[in-house]
Amino acid sequence: MPRTLRIVHCFRSPVGGIFRHVRDLTDAQAAAGHSVGIICDSTTGGVYEDRLFDAMHDKLALGVHRTPMQRHLGLGDIAAAMRTYGLIRRLKPDILHGHGAKGGAYARLFGTLQRLAAPRPGRFYSPHGGSLHYDGRTTAGKFFFTLERMMDRLTDHIIFVSDYERRTFLGEIGEPRAHSSLVYNGLGPHEFGPVAPADDAADFLFIGMMRDLKGPDIFINALAEARARLGRPLTAVMVGAGPDRDKYQRQVERLKLCGQVRFLEPMPARHAFSLARLVVVPSRAEAMPYIVLEALAAGMPMIATAVGGIPEIFGANSSALVRPDADELAERMAFAVCDPGRFHALMPTEADLRARFGGDVMAHAIERAYFAALQTSA
16 A cells, blocks of 8 residues: 555535635645645635635645536536546546535545546545535435435545534434544644734624625624614624625615624635634534634634534533524623623633644544555455
8 A cells, every 4th residue: 555645635615614624634645745636616716715726736746626616406517527527537546535515426426436447546525514504304405415325335434524513414314334533623833822903903703605604694683783782883894705795795784884894805814813802603504613713723702603513612501602693692792892801711722722623633533544444445
């Protein structure tokens, strides 16, 4: 078995947590001497993501390959699948690691086709929430969970990024036939250390994709309600891009918050942290969001919704957690503004974060799983 591997990561959208996760993995894997490449969508992302790809270019021996991939199932998937399969055949990976629903499907289907000609590649799947966010009682949920059961037969190893994600898979899809492991997202050493707020820092920061799943609408409604509770204006910065950004700007106008809310384009997280005194993560669903880990490592106090793997970071009974509900979030925001010292004391310690969410821990665990899968299939 080779001591260094040819690793290809396949995923759809090069934005948000999945892209961050893949960047961290590729950095660590390239530093370990592996030849690494990426296949992802070419129609999402912007100038910020282009700069990130430029920074990765010289590290990735197998290159960055971007091709159109649509978000929802449709006829366009046929052409996208053919292009993706052609890239995989050309790159000849030892490990094909799919991230998210579409990346996971491509990696497992095309990894299986590759095995008709050779005893490789190892077929890895990291859901990152993805299809697990669906409600199994709905038609869409039943459809995607059936696909997951079918794909399980084509999988060598599933890597869950939170115990919540693992439990959801077991409850909705069943015990996987494939091997599986729990590997938390990890941060690099440079990400630990406090970020000081700017002199003109806002009260609150939202940073993430501008789509309903991430709860920007909940955040805006809660800001208006917290303002009413306290009887004074509150300020916020909203950093991110996405398909619904215009809708949220109209919501701000409707609630007469225009002078109190600024919308900014995506930027490095630690830069964004300096723009406010407290971070709010109002998501309706998550797996194991990097932004929570990044903010805590930067010493930022935070209010987050108790969804997905977030309670595994704070502890299930933490007062920093709320339901994805505007009234409950507003109450906690008002409390945090009135007693910031007491609220800051609710945050996990740096030592605990380093021990459980270190980037080196994540990368080593995934590398061990890669070699174990190749050993089994040899």
